[in-house]
Amino acid sequence: MLEKLLREDRVILDMKAKTKEEALKELLQPLHLDPEKEEIVYDALLKRESIGSTGIGKGIAIPHSRSLVLDQVALVVGRSKQGVDFDALDKKPVYLFFLLLAPPQDPGTLYLITLGKIAHVARKLSRRKDFMDIEDPKEFVEYIRKLLEEE
Numbered sequence: 001m002l003e004k005l006l007r008e009d010r011v012i013l014d015m016k017a018k019t020k021e022e023a024l025k026e027l028l029q030p031l032h033l034d035p036e037k038e039e040i041v042y043d044a045l046l047k048r049e050s051i052g053s054t055g056i057g058k059g060i061a062i063p064h065s066r067s068l069v070l071d072q073v074a075l076v077v078g079r080s081k082q083g084v085d086f087d088a089l090d091k092k093p094v095y096l097f098f099l100l101l102a103p104p105q106d107p108g109t110l111y112l113i114t115l116g117k118i119a120h121v122a123r124k125l126s127r128r129k130d131f132m133d134i135e136d137p138k139e140f141v142e143y144i145r146k147l148l149e150e151e
Helices: 018-032 035-051 110-125 137-149
Strands: 055-057 064-066 074-084 092-101
Touching: 018 035, 018 092, 018 137, 035 064, 064 110, 074 137, 092 110, 110 137
Parallel strands: 064 092
Antiparallel strands: 074 092
16 A cells, blocks of 8 residues: 555655744645645644654654545655754654654545555664665665565
């Protein structure tokens, strides 16, 4: 599932954001939503973050939400070289983001399955730092796909 959602045009390797709010806005850019829909999704993400940070620790965050403005599951991967204060559970900066969005109706439970896969890959990524050196989105996608194949 995750393999199919990983797309070069939805990988940001040089995020500029310095705050949680800026990071969420920047992660929405590759989806090219119209401004009204983008605002609705952004508000849904903020609401989700108010429940508890999706910064899971070890430099990784998995912001996620469901929204009526979406008609399919979407994933954006972002990397910040300087790190973002994202209120992570371990209070450390976040360097890698997996933004996962889905419509409320998700017949194949793709959203939950993908969330699980992201958590799995995040555990592997938290033990390595070589992904910080990749400068090409295509190479980055291949790197993540290889990690998914390893079991």
